[in-house]
Amino acid sequence: MDLRRGLTDAAGLDAATVVLVEGDSDRRAIETVARRHGRSLHGVAVVPMGGVTNVRHFVELFRGRRLAGLYDAAEEGYVRRALTDGGFDAARSSAGLADLGFHACRADLEDELIRALGTGAVEQLVEAVGDLRSFRLFQRQPAQRDRPLARQLHRFIGTRAGRKSHYATLLADALDPAQTPPPLDRLLARL
Structure with missing residues (x-):
């Protein structure tokens, strides 16, 4: 997925909560586990970004909505900088990221x-x-x-x-x- 197509697809979403993930495999896993838990994702959009380096664009696109996400621990710097630059001061630490709803996977999901x-x-x-x-x-x-x-x-x-x-x-x-x-x-x- 290229960045332009990903942003275009995501721009039309009207969900109150947006879960940012690196790729489609992460989206599928989250949706499947939510279903297995009996959890509705009504009002939640799980959005694949086409790679963590695109996170800044998606944070800007969804400014004003409740954000959450999963990321690979090795890529935490990208997520932290994008959220901090997007006005989420709590993102300055791993604990702050978790408080915002962003959680690290050791290698990946x-x-x-x-x-x-x-x-x-x-x-x-x-x-x-x-x-x-x-x-x-x-x-x-x-x-x-x-x-x-x-x-x-x-x-x-x-x-x-x-x-x-x-x-x-x-x-x-x-x-x-x-x-x-x-x-x-x-x-x-x-x-």
Whole structure:
């Protein structure tokens, strides 16, 4: 998704609360987990930004609305600067970001989902959708052989166009609500 198209699509939204996320896979995971929790997202728009570096544009677009979001911990600086520059002085610290409704995922949301489910359950899911043979071939690649299973699964999920979004939904749907990763759980509690 390019920035112009993302902003154009988002500009017509009339939701009172806007959840900013990096991409479509994050949107799908949030919507799926909310459904699994029995939570309505009525009045909430989950908006993929096409990457965290676009956050400033979306903060400006949705000025005056209640904002929240998920971000990768390594990208916190982008989120903090965009919110601070947008008039959210509380965004100057990680705790302030959380108070505003912005929560950090360790690596990313898929990593959080894999950790919450456990690698055994994720492998079973990969098998159930018919991707186990492809995954086993992927594991034999020299760059993957020495990686931990969780990292292999994470990388495999992101290797093909559309796979990341597809698996984000599958992983989120496989979660028992009690397994919800902390950043996602905290985000849903704010909505």
